[in-house]
Amino acid sequence: MKHLVEHTIPPVYNKNSKILILGSIPSPKSREQAFYYAHPQNRFWPVLSALLGSELPKTNREKTDFLLHNGIALWDVLKSCSIEGADDSSISEPALNDLTPILQTAKLRAVFTTGGKAASFYRSAWLPKISLPFLPLPSTSPANRGRYPMERLLEEYRVILPFLRES
Numbered sequence: 001m002k003h004l005v006e007h008t009i010p011p012v013y014n015k016n017s018k019i020l021i022l023g024s025i026p027s028p029k030s031r032e033q034a035f036y037y038a039h040p041q042n043r044f045w046p047v048l049s050a051l052l053g054s055e056l057p058k059t060n061r062e063k064t065d066f067l068l069h070n071g072i073a074l075w076d077v078l079k080s081c082s083i084e085g086a087d088d089s090s091i092s093e094p095a096l097n098d099l100t101p102i103l104q105t106a107k108l109r110a111v112f113t114t115g116g117k118a119a120s121f122y123r124s125a126w127l128p129k130i131s132l133p134f135l136p137l138p139s140t141s142p143a144n145r146g147r148y149p150m151e152r153l154l155e156e157y158r159v160i161l162p163f164l165r166e167s
Helices: 028-033 044-051 060-069 100-105 116-125 150-165
Strands: 003-006 019-023 072-076 078-084 087-096 110-114 134-137
Touching: 019 116, 019 150, 044 060, 044 150, 060 072, 087 116, 110 116, 110 150, 116 134, 134 150
Parallel strands: 019 072, 019 110, 110 134
Antiparallel strands: 003 078, 078 087
């Protein structure tokens, strides 16, 4: 059964953010924990911490500090939609978040999306307006484990590193 979901988790960014990573909308587990990629089987945090050689952040505060310390802004393309559970393919009635505050504050070098739906929404709404490199990335969801084992995810996400390392 579909539910109307309103996005209630604020974006994470500051003036030092170098890249923006956008998901679609927080999953039920993320909404429950009030932070991004909170499902224990989601591989977002293990992938980023492995790529950046950092300890895996556990609390929302540690995750926020990890993102800001590494120059990563994080949010979602949608501010609301109807969705069945965490199934992006069921999204209907999408309403987009306004990325302008992040774009005006951060000195972004690139935008990335996690998963096909986030990429699709970004392409149609923002790609024509934002003159930054855009690279879609695969979903880190446990539902994507078969197509993207951990080693392949690490390889795909490695594309963020040059944008974070530039001075």
